[in-house]
Amino acid sequence: SQTIHQWPATLVQPVGSPLSLECTVEGTSNPNLYWYRQAAGRGLQLLFYSVGIGQISSEVPQNLSASRPQDRQFILSSKKLLLSDSGFYLCAWSLAGEQFFGPGTRLTVL
Amino acid sequence: QKEVEQNSGPLSVPEGAIASLNCTYSDRVSQSFFWYRQYSGKSPELIMSIYSNGDKEDGRFTAQLNKASQYVSLLIRDSQPSDSATYLCAVPMYSGGGADGLTFGKGTHLIIQP
Numbered sequence: 001s002q003t004i005h006q007w008p009a010t011l012v013q014p015v016g017s018p019l020s021l022e023c024t025v026e027g028t029s030n031p032n033l034y035w036y037r038q039a040a041g042r043g044l045q046l047l048f049y050s051v052g053i054g055q056i057s058s059e060v061p062q063n064l065s066a067s068r069p070q071d072r073q074f075i076l077s078s079k080k081l082l083l084s085d086s087g088f089y090l091c092a093w094s095l096a097g098e099q100f101f102g103p104g105t106r107l108t109v110l
Numbered sequence: 111q112k113e114v115e116q117n118s119g120p121l122s123v124p125e126g127a128i129a130s131l132n133c134t135y136s137d138r139v140s141q142s143f144f145w146y147r148q149y150s151g152k153s154p155e156l157i158m159s160i161y162s163n164g165d166k167e168d169g170r171f172t173a174q175l176n177k178a179s180q181y182v183s184l185l186i187r188d189s190q191p192s193d194s195a196t197y198l199c200a201v202p203m204y205s206g207g208g209a210d211g212l213t214f215g216k217g218t219h220l221i222i223q224p
Binding site: 051098 | 142144146152153154155156159198200202203209210211212213214215216217
């Protein structure tokens with residue numbers, strides 16, 4: 001069966017610091033991968049998606065970036081965090097439309 | 111971009127009753143519809159997918175789709191306190207192809223009263 005991992009589970013970072021969140025998927029090959037953010041009082045917002053290694057599509061202009069260095073690895077990064085980057089970051093995978101979420105990373109920017 | 115609307119609630123339902131959650135969407139060409147359950151502090155969990163008009167049943171859950179009215183609902187029979195959560199409705203953002211991200215509603219907060 002497929003499993004999706006995210007780390008860290010929680011993170012507290014100062015404004016202006018860098019960010020790296022990692023997501024890995026087990027038990028499947030060539031999945032579509034997604035990064036979403038859920039901010040307080042707001043719905044889930046798609047940030048990036050990837051259909052293969054090195055292929056990244058961005059949905060929302062922001063100071064975040066994503067990379068997919070391996071088939072089952074998806075990384076979300078920032079060079080300088082803003083207060084508005086606080087939220088619950090969720091990685092998801094899909095093969096045929098249905099999307100399955102990882103446990104998430106709760107990021108607080110102070 | 112497609113819009114998905116849900117009543118934020120809270121929707122309070124007595125234990126053992128039927129909980130009815132509703133969702134409307136803006137794009138008439140949407141072909142896939144998903145319901146997720148999200149417990150407080152946890153990630154969303156897919157509970158139902160529906161692609162055709164009519165009803166789809168899975169255990170205590172029934173999804174109902176009416177494409178003409180752009181309306182999808184989720185019924186939970188014999189509601190249990192463990193069903194208390196936020197329920198999110200989602201549709202593919204664009205063409206509905208396999209790589210599409212999803213557009214989510216803001217969710218309905220359901221409370222099952224013992």
